[in-house]
Amino acid sequence: MVQLQYPLEETSYQLLEKIGAGVSATVYKAICLPMNSSIVAIKAIDLDRYRAEFDDIRQEAKTMSLLSHPNILKAYCSFTVNRHLWVVMPFMSAGSLQSIITSSYPDGLSESCIAFVLKETLNALLYLHDQGHLHRDIKSGNILIDSDGSVKLADFGVSASIYESKHTSSCSSSSSSMMLKGVAGTPYWMAPEVIHSHTGYSFKADIWSFGITALELAHGRPPLSHLPPSKSLVMRITSRFQISDYEKRNKEKNKKFSKNFREMVASCLDQDPAKRPTAEKLLKHPFFKNCKNADFLVKNLLRGLLTVEQRFKKNGLDCPSPIHQESSEEELSSVGDDPIVKHRRISGWNFNEEDLQFSPVFPTERVESLIKSHEEQEDEFIVKQVRFGGESFFHDLEFGHQQTDSVQAQTTPVAHDEVITVQSTIDEPEAERSNVVGMVSDMGANGNLGSDDPGSRIVTVPQSMVSTLTWLKRSLDDERQIVSSLLANCGAGEAVGVTDTSREEQLQKTIEQLSLELKEEKRKNAALEMVVGSLRKRVQDQ
Amino acid sequence: MKSLFKSKPRTPADLVRQTRELLIFVDSNSNTREDKRQEKMAELTKLLRELKSILYGNSESEPVAEACAQLTQEFFRENTLRLVIICLPKLSLESRKDATQVVANLQRQQVHSRLIASDYLEANKDLLDLLVSGYEDPDMALHYGAMLRECIRHQSIARYVLESDHMKKFFDYIQLPNFDIASDASATFKELLTRHKSTVAAFLTKNYDWFFAEYNSKLLESTNYLTRRQAIKLLGDMLLDRSNSAIMMRYVSSKDNLRILMTLLRESSKNIQIEAFHVFKLFAANQNKPPEIVSILVANRDKLLRFFRDFKTEKEDEQFDADKAQVVKEIAALEPRDRS
Known part of the structure; x- marks a missing residue:
């Protein structure tokens, strides 16, 4: 496969519009002039806002350029422009699922749409796990959709390789070598064993987050999202989180989901990681049989959506508060004995992450x-x-x-x-x-x-x-x-x-x-x- | 697939031998039939994956020390490592990654409590030349770079790379436009200059003149923000290391160096300013300042004192404040003198 070589200088690109923004980064829609003005997304990261050394940025850039799968968002290239790092990526015109949900489907998506996007996500996850990578931050905000209905998993800012991570023990040691220890991710989607990070966790933590994401797509928000992030963590520990409670609470919305869906989700949300299915096994679940295709998504989900740039503008007007943006990006900090690492991600799009705080369905978040x-x-x-x-x-x-x-x-x-x-x-x-x-x-x-x-x-x-x-x-x-x-x-x-x-x-x-x-x-x-x-x-x- | 493999057990050594045969094939036969070649490549891909799972374990089992040792021994008994490195460009992306991880892991495997990888590399130092020059090939850079960083964990190998002509090339590699590659090269550069203390001190002592001339002009005075920022941080790390104290004394006695540091203190980037301060303070704290250093500091005393009055870290940092107070005291106490 011949990879087109994208140019490595600022002058080859023309920035068109802002489509996402965080504390230290802005995502633009842009065109690449020498390539027939093809459209790309460019994430410009302010390196001077980044106080630590650049090891994690390096790792993420490396991960992004070495992963190769149709369902994974790749970086075409990255280079510095003064104090900024520019990461050139495919432009995913429909934006993230979370942004689609908040802008047009506040009560969640239809089951057919869910099945398709989850299956695509699962393909990405299967590939990642096979490579020894944990994504560690699976959620609808990190699943991007293109105008042709293709689905890509993004944001490897907290991903880790069990082969290279500093969190893993070396192979000769007796303690488990395939386990990670550091806490990472976004609270609502984090598996119990990730929160209890001293016990270690592995691929199955992604499966839990995948299950939470399924519920998020179905109901428009993840379980416990009415609580501030840190409290949802406590809840997960002090009370054993039961999906049945969550489902009960959502019954009033008159949304019926099939038995297959419920079973699939329940299997992902088993408290015991060992009992959760692998990505490979999950793909064979009846819920993913006879899945619709990308065209279906184009016709049933993408029609009449606001463009990402429109959504960004609208959001910019709704919630210009920098404090909230900060909290949305800082939510990835870790809790517990491990040193607190705050990650600035380079591959995520920061699409409307603050929506979680502002959307009317989460009244607690508003205050x-x-x-x-x-x-x-x-x-x-x-x-x-x-x-x-x-x-x-x-x-x-x-x-x-x-x-x-x-x-x-x-x-x-x-x-x-x-x-x-x-x-x-x-x-x-x-x-x-x-x-x-x-x-x-x-x-x-x-x-x-x-x-x-x-x-x-x-x-x-x-x-x-x-x-x-x-x-x-x-x-x-x-x-x-x-x-x-x-x-x-x-x-x-x-x-x-x-x-x-x-x-x-x-x-x-x-x-x-x-x-x-x-x-x-x-x-x-x-x-x-x-x-x-x-x-x-x-x-x-x- | 795993169960299929279990049905015909091959020892780790067998797997290495088969891998080697296939690599020899890949290396030499470029005009075999396409379908045959593909078949062999697929087999090679599978073998590399198996070697990886022996060394790292998989989701079902932990690595077994005995199997790892067997594999390592067979791997270095012949030229498997050379073949892997040479054939890497011909492998698929997935196989390249697996091969890189296998090579990386092998650097840490002990056989009869010896790191035999180190012995092998010492006898095959030209391989390091290959790995370093990988930074010039965008497709290979990240794979070769990762292997190289593992290889320089061995002190003798790090010494070889430090003393080779490659060292000069790193000044260019870390400024390559491609961020992934440039940052990988910076990571290797930093590792080379910080990991093995005594080797680094010997290297810096012997190569002081050209090294710091290059370091100043190419890195600290680079037009690239990231280069300057990483270079000033690394400089601080090197000079503040106790094993490099003689080098530090030499560095802080040069007025050219002081001038560069004072320029960096005036950068608009807070991060660079702070890192520059950690080097600048060494000039000020030096109890045997050469006259030319004293005269620069005296000439700029008012400006410096004014600058330090408003110079703060974003978050409170007691150590920084104490250092600053010390520097201010030193500078304030300086008097223009011809003697000393």
Whole structure:
């Protein structure tokens, strides 16, 4: 196969229009002048925004030029233009599936369309896995469609080779050599074992993300996407994520999917990676039998779409906020013990990634800016919980429970009740409430110390207790605020045509529950303050 | 396919021998019938894939040390590596990648606790010439480059490449217009100049004059942003390495070098400025500054102090702040003197 050699200088190209933008990169539609002005996409990456060394950019450029498959987006060439790296790629005129969905199919695609694009994606995945590559970021935003209906998987920014990765152990070592450790990807699509990265993961992590992508295409959004990314991670760990719950919730949309589809998705979303099918096996699944072809996609999906440049302009007007763009690109950071690596990708198109934050079907995401500062404080907790799973704070609670001290007697049963509610609800505020439980347990532990050793610690410990409580109160206040804005947004959502009554009911319940909790906390706070007061007095008396 | 293979077990050594035979065929027979050639190529593709899965394991099994050792021994018993390198351009893209990974892995395989790949390469150093010149062929560059980087893990091989005439060519390779290739060459260049400390120090001492003349004029003063940025970073890494302290002292005693560094400090790119500072500070901190260095610093004292007043890292960096304070102190204390 003779590869056309694309020119390696700026002057051979003429940039036409912007079609995508991120923090450090812009994607243009352009023409290559010496090649009959054929249309290409050029991603211009600002290298000066890139603080680290260029090893990962080099790896990705290498991956892109060495992969060769009809369903994989290739780079024609790349070269530097002043401070920018230009990556010349095929122009995929219909853009990413995510962008198609948000602009024209907010409730998801038809099953026939899904079957075709997924089958093409699976071909790409089969090839990648056969090469020893994990993609690690399969999602609709990385599946690009051309005007002729061809489908290409893009964005190898976090992909890894099990043969070359620095994350793999060398072959002579006894630990598993085909496993990767670093956390990478986008939270909603990440497999449980990727989040628990210390156990290692391999190709099957892509299969999980593939399953999530199938649901995303079917319903217009991935499961748990009503939660901010970090919380969806916690959810995946603290409660075993059940698709049936997700499906139930989407029943109201009157969308019926075939048994084959549901089975195919369920097999990908098995908690046990070993039980998920390989890409090769998945391709033989009945769901992919008698698949439609590219023409079908052209006629049934691509007709009447806005062009990518129109979509970009529209989005630019809708959401010019740079903060959100940043968060969308930074969402790929890792959690846990591994060094946090933030990847700037060179092969993705950054198509409307921010849509996830702005689309009316995700009301929580809209108030993200509001949650922001609150979120940052919480992140510490989330990381903690990610590391220790659920056990640690339950253990603490039991420890607290055994205490007979008066303060404990008052607080512990309440805390214990909360644990039970956390366990029994499957609704979205669970993650937030687990934080509350973590807090309460921390506080309980502090209380113990104080009462065990009333002499020396008496002044410092209760103070920390009070500050913990104030923190808690503030966090509950914040949560209340979030929930009320959520409700307001839900109203707005209905106006746009999203009817999700059960959701509203859930939220109503959540609000009630949270305000109850708030009251309870206030009462506890007051009680503790009294105790602190009396203890202080005792110290003074002594 | 895997089960098919299991039915007629071939030892790792058998696989290497068959691979070698096929490579000899590919290398010599260019006028056999097309269908026959294709058949052999397909067989070769399969064999390379099998060798790879013995060395790396596959999704079902871990690599077995004994099998790896057998394979390695047979591979280097004869000229298989030479054949692979020579025939690589004739293979398909997928086979090239497999072959590259096999060669890369073999560099780390021990047989009777010896890296026999190193012994082989030492006896066949011309192969390294082939690999280095791969940077001139866009189709081969990334494959040969990856092999080369693995080969220079062996100290004696790195020494050979450093002391060869190829070293000069790297100054051009890392500025090739094609980003994939240029960045691969930079990675190799960096590896050569940082991996084996004592070898690097010996090389730099012996080749100081031409090396830094080239380094300054071609890299630090390049018109290419990426080249300057990578070069200033690597320069800092080299000079700050304890094993290169004598070279560092020599570098920071030259006023030409100081002038280049001061130019880099004025770059509009923050990243380049910061990296340049980490080298510049060595000039200032030197307790035996030659008079010509002192006089440049004194002549520019006010400008430098003004510059450093506003010079900050984006994120707080205690080490940087401490270094800066030290540099400012040194410069402020300088007095124009003819003696010293």
